[in-house]
Amino acid sequence: MAQNSSNVSGAQMVLSMKVISLGFDSSSYSGFHPDSLLGVTQYLGYCFNVGTVIFGPWIKYHDYKQSIEQTENVYTWSWVKKVVTSSVLCIVCLCWSTCFLHWLIPDDTWRWFVAYRDAQSYRFSHYFISYSSEVTLTVCAIRISNTAHWDDSVSCPYQVEVPRSLVEVVTNWNLPMHNWLKNYVFKSARPLGTFTAILLTYGASSLLHGLNFQLAAVLFSLGFYSYVEHVFRRKLSTVFNACIEAKRCKNGCGHTYQAGSHLVMLANLMLGAMTVFHLAYLGLMFDNSDQQTQGYTMKHTLKKWDNLGFLSHWIILGTFVFYLFIK
DSSP: OHHHHHHTHHHHHHHHHHHHHHHHHTSGGGOOOGGGOOOHHHHHHHHTOTTTTTTOOOOOHHHHHHHHHOOSOOOSHHHHHHHHHHHHHHHHHHHIIIIIHHHHSOTTSOHHHHHHHHHHHHHHHHHHHHHHHHHHHHHTTOOSSSOSSOOOOSOOHHHHHSOSOHHHHHHHHOHHHHHHHIIIIIHHHGGGOHHHHHHHHHHHHHHHHOOOHHHHHHHHHHHHHHHHHHHHHHHHHHHHTBSOSSSOOOTTOOOSBOTTSHHHHHHHHHHHHHHHHHHHHHHTTOOSSTGGGTOOOHHHHHHHHHTTTTHHHHHHHHHHHHHHHHO
16 A cells, blocks of 8 residues: 555645645735635646646646647647657656666675665656656646746756755756745745744655655755755855855856856865765665665664765764854
8 A cells, every 4th residue: 555655646746736836826825815716627627737647747827727728839849849858858867767877886886886876866767757747748738937938847957966066956856846845835934044944844845755754864854954055155155255155156246256266166066076975875765675665764764874874964964063163
């Protein structure tokens, strides 16, 4: 029963996100009026839209409504290009995740290489789902953005695989879900404080994904990591007057040392390499075993991290303590 439930957890998550977003958008907080209530057919059409019901992604009701009311011809060469490109990338990610990666890095190599392999295998399986959702979304002529071109992205693999920071990773991992969590959880909890809002956001993400210790441990660790990285790099940016914050600086930021500076590029490269290290450590939890589909127990989860000496957790804890000293 647990395994069957895990097989549809993605669809359940997207459905939950749709229902919750409808509740927020129709509430008095968003300027509720009686005419904003949906009929049964409208509600079911949105929740069980064929383009998003299986692979996702979450879309606003406004985007869904626009897709069924549009009258212009959407099946252009841009549409064909998007469908073909996403389909090809979908297959490439699937093959890399399940075949080539395990052939390139066998089980008898260094344990940190194996950790990186398992983490990247999981990430590319996620990209497979993301590109699949782009295909179904585009085939059903649904746009997330308001542009005339078919350039909607569910995930940005390059920003995750070659990251600047963990903040950039969590943003580009799943763009629609990031927007959902930011608009309906983080902004609502922001008055309680940034750190509390981050914990509540990752707690909501854990619940949506199907709460188990393995997933909760990774998500809450990621939330703490992201917070520490954000405040630490912001402090470093202030001290050295350089563009080394977790998020890329906007043009005209006023820093003395801009992104094109060799020292700034070296610093961002080193901090990005540390991000890759943390991703390998956290992603070790997600492998291809049968037990993975149900979630590992607390004992098994801690044992896998113990095999690596909890090194990533110690590093981030040391970073936080150092930040408190220089704050």
